[in-house]
Amino acid sequence: MELITPNLGLIFWQLVIFLIVLFLLAKFAWKPILSSLKEREDSIESALRMADQAKLEMQQLKAGNEKLLAEARLERDRVLKEATDLANKLIEQAKTKATEEGGRMITQAREAIQNEKNAALAEVKNTAAQLSIDIAERILRRELTDANSQKQLVDSYLKAVKLN
Template identity: 80%
Template sequence: MQIVTPEFGLIFWQLVIFLTVLFLLAKFAWKPILLSLKEREDSIESALRMADQAKLEMQQLKAGNEKLLTDARIERDKMMQEASQMANQLVETAKNKATEEGSRMIMQAREAIQNEKNAALTEVKNTAAKLSIDIAERILRRELADSSSQQQLVDSYLKDVKLN
């Protein structure tokens, strides 16, 4: 049982050693330890403040980037719309030009056809007149070969003239 129950001397020396170690630690070790803990606490607090500040800056940058992206999208949409309008305008202009050119070519073709038609009609009339004169000349030569036929023809023409 002596091992379990300490004697007064053991307790006394343990107390003296404990108080000596406590005094030495208080005199030499506590201040540097507390100082380093305080420095560590300050550096952690400073790092947390810097992290919060960096977080705010990141949020501001992110908001700025979102605004830039939105502006860029709006500008892109505007440019696309302008390009589309210009393309539509060019297509419309080309269509109008092609229609005008086609109309002009059709008009020229119609004029050419009309001119050719008139020339052909004139040629047909000239040919018909020439043939009529040739036929009339042949008929008159045959019919007017004798003088009695000539007299009958003149009499018939005179009757026709008096009636009209």
Template identity: 75%
Template structure:
């Protein structure tokens, strides 16, 4: 039962030892422990603040990246649109140039054909005229071989000619 009910001497010495340990701890260990705890608390606060700042910076960077990405997409779309427009213009210009060239070649061909046709007709006329003259000359030689036939032809021409 002595263990359950301690004596006054034991309580006194326990109290003295407790106060002595408390004094020693307060004198030598309490301040360094408090300083260490305060330093740890400050470092934790700093770490939390830095984490919050990093989080905000990450959000800002993410927003900036999304904006840059949107701008890049817009610029890409704009460049594709411009490229498509330029390609369409080039195709349209090539079609126009080809049509103009085809029309010019066709016109030159028509003119060349017309010139060749005119030359051929002139040649045919010349040949026909030459043949007509040759035929007329042969006929006249045959008919005008006789002086009486010559006089008769002159008289017929004179009858056809009317004098005013």
């Protein structure tokens, strides 16, 4: 039971040893422990500040990226609109040119048809005139075989010429 109930001498020596250990710890270990805790606290605080700063920088970069992305979208939309407008303009020009070319070709075709028609009519007239002359020549040969018929025809032509 002695071990369980300490006597006064044991308590005294335990107190002395405790005070010596406390003095040694305060003299040699307490300051380095406190300084290392302070350094650890400072490094943690510094790391937190750097983390906050990095977080702010990331937010700024994100905002900058979003701004660049918005500008890129606007530029893309502008380029697409310009390309669409240019394509529509080219299509409209092509349609206008095709219409003009078609009109010109139709006009040329009409002129060619008219020229062919006039040429055909002239040929028909020439052929008709030639046929008329051939027929008249044959008729006159047949009727003017005698001299008396020829004289009467010449006289009638002369009278007709004098009247005009």
